[in-house]
Amino acid sequence: MTVAQFEDKYGAFYKTHTTSRGLKYRFLHVPAAAPHDTTLLWLHGFPSSIYEWRHQLDHFHAKGYGLVAPDMLGYGGTDKPTDAALYTHNAMARDVLDIIESLHPAKKPVAIAHDWGGALLGRIVDLYKDHFAAFAFFGVGYMPPNPAPFDLDAVLAYLKSTTGKEIFAYWDFMASDGADKVIEQNFESMLDLLHPADMPGVWGDVLMQRGQIExxxxxxxxxxxxxxxxxxxFDAMRANLAGGLRAPLNWYAATVRGHNNADDLSLATQPPTTVAQPVFYAACQRDPVSSPAVGLPSLRALAADLTVAEFAAGHWVYLELPDALNAELDRWLESKVLTA
Structure with missing residues (x-):
């Protein structure tokens, strides 16, 4: 489906909502048509868009599910504040709940997320789990709140000692001043880097070694x-980021610069989050930065009802293997959610 076809089909379903902290979000809202009246909330990551969910939106729209897909903070038609302190997980979780509550849903929705959207979904689970019927994580698993102040050097040292690689070395660049201009001036190289044919090799040589992405x-x-x-x-990805990268990169900067520290510490002093609702995890065997070995332990501690579907895919499973992912998610929804 081309961008033009996507806009022809879904353009009339875009809405905006100003959240309780005064930020305007644009989002796609297609009301449910099936008798089960179930709505799916889609939270994208970096540097993605509503359009990248096209395979999933089309599949579940055809089956009568309701759809809610926001341009996340910093993207598309949503506000793009340049202050990284506005991108805390707690604050953005409240933004998402504000959007859902503005629609006055008759039933609790199912929340689905990828990449940084998955990190945000984890905080939504911590704070607002009772507002949702179920949760699905693609690649990135549940990230429990960390009581210690975030220290990227310490994180990288730990990862180096346990995995042999500084898996999140690229965060140093992503959170740095001027990274947006470097990416914008070298966009073709950046798209190659994000979506290489040899993801384990390229990401291992570049993303997982400090200084190499620059x-x-x-x-x-x-x-x-x-x-x-x-x-x-490719053209759609370029158009999605036409407003620049400074705002989207604040998802990295907020964490690296410690803006989440106080919220994490407060939540970490409470009993660990657990959920009775069904949880789905798309385990991507070829994802170098979000491997199942990293994602599964916290999900098993979180969920009493966890379904794991394995995919021979890299980080972008929803683009790489959309039919297989849709089929597994479909089965989970029908067996775990629609029957509840």
Whole structure:
């Protein structure tokens, strides 16, 4: 489906809502048509868009599910504040609940997320789990609140000692001043880097070694791009970020600069979060930064009813294997949610 076709089909369903802290969000809202009246909430990550959910939105729209898909803070038609302190997980979780409550749903929705959307979904679970019927995490699992102040150097040292790689080394660049301009000036290289044909190799050599992402971009390096990124998809990614990268990069900056520390500490002093609702996890076996080995332990501690579906996919499973992912999510919804 091209961008034009997507807009023709869904353009009339866009809405806006100003949240309780005064930020305007744009979101897609398609009312449920099936008798079960179940709505699915889709939370994208970095640097994604509502359009990237097209395979999932089309599949579940055809089955009569309601759909709510926001442009996350910093993206698309949503406000793009440049202050990283506005991008805390607690505050954005409240934003999402404000959007849901503005729709006055008759039934609790199912929340589904990927990448940084998954980190935000974890905080939604911590704070507002009773407002949702079920939760689905793609790749990135549940991240419990951390009582210790965030220290990227300490995190990378720990990852190096336990996995042999500084898995989140690229966060150092993403949270740095001027990273937005470097990416914008080298966008083709950045898209190659985000979606390489050889994800384990390229991400291991570049994203997981401090300083290498800057070298890759400023030297205009290119690598073969994954086949699931068509020319149309590439153009859509460029258009989605036409407003610039400074705001989206604040999802990294908020964490690296410690803006989540106080909220994490407060939540960490409470009993660990557990949920009785069904939880789905898309375990992506070829994802170097969000491996099942990292994602599963916290999900098993969180969920009494956990369904794990394994995929021979990298980080972007919803684009790489959309039919397989949709089928597994469909089965889970029908067996665990619609029967509840």
């Amino acid at each position: 070298v890759f971009l400023t030297q205009h390096k290119r690598v073969p791009r994954a086949t699931y990124i068509t020319d149309e998809g």
